[in-house]
Amino acid sequence: MIQLTATPTSALADEPIHIQATGLHPLQMVVFVASLKDEKENLFHSQAFYRADEAGEVDLERDPALGGDYVGVHPMGLFWSMKPKKILSRLSKQDVINSPFRVQLELYNSDDLQLRTPLAAPKASQTVERWYAAPGVTRTQVQEGRIRGALFLPPGDGPFPGVLDLFGGGGGLMESRASLLASHGFASLALAYFGYADLPPQLEKVDLDYFEEAANFLLSHPKVLGPGIGIVSTCKGAEIGLSMAIHLKQITAAVLINGPNFIFTQPHEYHGQVFQGVPIALHSVSTNALGLIEFRNSFGNPQAEGNRHVLLPIEKSQAHFLFIVGEADKTMNSKANAEGAIEQLMSHGKNNWTLLSYPGAGHLIEPCYAPLCSGSWCLNLPMLWGGEVIPHAMAQEHSWKEIQKFLRQHLTPGQPSLL
Template sequence: MAKLTAVPLSALVDEPVHIRVTGLTPFQVVCLQASMKDEKGNLFHSQAFYRASEVGEVDLERDSSLGGDYMGVHPMGLFWSMKPEKLLTRLVKRDVMNRPHKVHIKLCHPYFPVEGKVISSSLDSVILERWYVAPGVTRIHVKEGRIRGALFLPPGEGPFPGVIDLFGGAGGLFEFRASLLASHGFATLALAYWGYDDLPSRLEKVDLEYFEEGVEFLLRHPKVLGPGVGVLSVCIGAEIGLSMAINLKQITATVLINGPNFVSSNPHVYRGKVFQPTPCSEEFVTTNALGLVEFYRTFEETADKDTKYCFPIEKAHGHFLFVVGEDDKNLNSKVHAEQATAQLMKSGKKNWTLLSYPGAGHLIEPPYSPLCPASRTPFVIPSISWGGEVIPHAAAQEHSWKEIQKFLKQHLNPGFNSQL
């Protein structure tokens, strides 16, 4: 009798699962399916076909998928190859504390469409819980002074290395990365800066003093290890993270995921100084064959060619980790990161690491997250293409997440011995 097993049944979303099938007939072909719903009821699903061994077993750590949503040996392929039933839907966990994602894994006979309907009988199934918080992680709602966000603290007395987590153009408050980072031993402040609570409904300027308040708030907490903090940032958040690292001496380590090295659209203001946006070429905004807008060429005639628009990154005191998806369709991230590192080298600095991933898109998220190649974004019509190819993007997410943790650990507290 066929038996499907998955170990562990409950784990953090960045932990791998070992999926095996036993009790099949020798060389039997089966279909493995994964499905889950987000908090809004949107369905995500994937499938792959496998042939059993001579002893009637399938082991995803050893065996190659014959087809489906991916091919080859990919132990976690069923997770990162999931696609939304409703196009342009991004998988984003909102309630990180109370409800895990529940992933249904089914073992089925190979199926064929019959009169437009999929006919497939299930041989066995399991349900997995995928959490964004480890046991003992606490969440503190933050509404102090101007600061709005959520602080996640690891279990124990600490003190813990402190990190500010910044997202970009979607606005609001995203907590899934901060909660996961706290699960690995970092006191992490998910910091909102527009489109949340009583913050501005649109981002019209970047007030660096607001982010400075966030840094000071974090450093005041008794469980946060000073004297500096880190920044983990993506997209416009990475633009702000770079600006923070240059202007705020408390920033010790900055992770920049697919961000520009210049002011892109909203002026940055700090202590009376205004840093104006870089001119862009709107004629280089393109629409692809799917009707999705691509912005990655808009600074070809300005920032990509003229370094006078670039942030003076050489003035920063801390260390940088650049994470680049070479298939980013939203920003020319590879060029921007190469410009920034060239400036550092020209100044004789070695305070940087560049991770550049061929085939990875803009939204490089924690491991095993499904690729989001395009989605809707506030105030942008039509929808945005983020780029990325499924298999290399998944590999980039898995590798970069480990490197991000190592980098933050190394530069925030060399004696920090958390398990990665």
């Protein structure tokens, strides 16, 4: 009898699943198919071909995929190689507390599966649940003063290390990373800063006083461990995170994912002082063969001698920095930006930084096992984010562990790491 097993059948979205098939003919060729629908009914799917061993078994922790959406031994390849049926869709969990993504795993005889034709009946199937919050994690809607967001707390009395979670220039509120951080012991505030609730619909300026309010709100919570907090930030959020780390003593650890070391487009303002940004050079914006927009070369060269005045003065910060770079980022020259920031630190005798630079990884480096999103709609623009499927997946798996280690090291000094 053919069986498909996936263990565990219910787990956090950043936890691995062990997939096996038994009861096959010796050396039989089979196809594993994974699929899920997001909360908007968008379909994401993947497939990979395997050959059973002499005992009629396939073990994804041991056996290589021979073709399909990836090749080689990749136990979680069916998850991170998923592609959207609707082009330019990004997999993003909306309700992170009450419902998981349900991934349907199916096993087919390779002869029964023909692309672009109706699927034959699977030989076996299994559904697995991928949750974004561990049991006991709580979510509280935050509407405190000007602050808008969602606070996630781990179960227990704490106190827990505090983290502000910031995403990029698409606006709104993304909660999936903050809820996973809370699942691993961090008090996490997913912070919106435009395009959400009663916040401005567009980002006209970066008001650092707003972000200081959020930092103080988080630090004042009785379950948050002081004296400082961390930031995990991506793209525009990483620009803001760097600026916060420079101006706010509350920030002691900053994770900056594919961000700039300069202000771009919107000015920053702090206590009435305005810091101007670099405008986008529209003539340098390019598109690929599919018409997706690439901004990578549209900021000129902020590192050049004549442009030094636009660089954020990172050397003034007392925080520790973790730079995470996707070398195949098509939105920013993230590697040059991180290296420029590190050069500034080193020229002032500082060593408060770590750099993780990943060849083949794109702009949207997310918690592990998330599918690569190489392009999607952002602010009504078809954006090219970049990345290659396997290197990007490896970058996400490695960096997600390193982010947690880094935050624990600098927010809970002297305490043993749980990783």
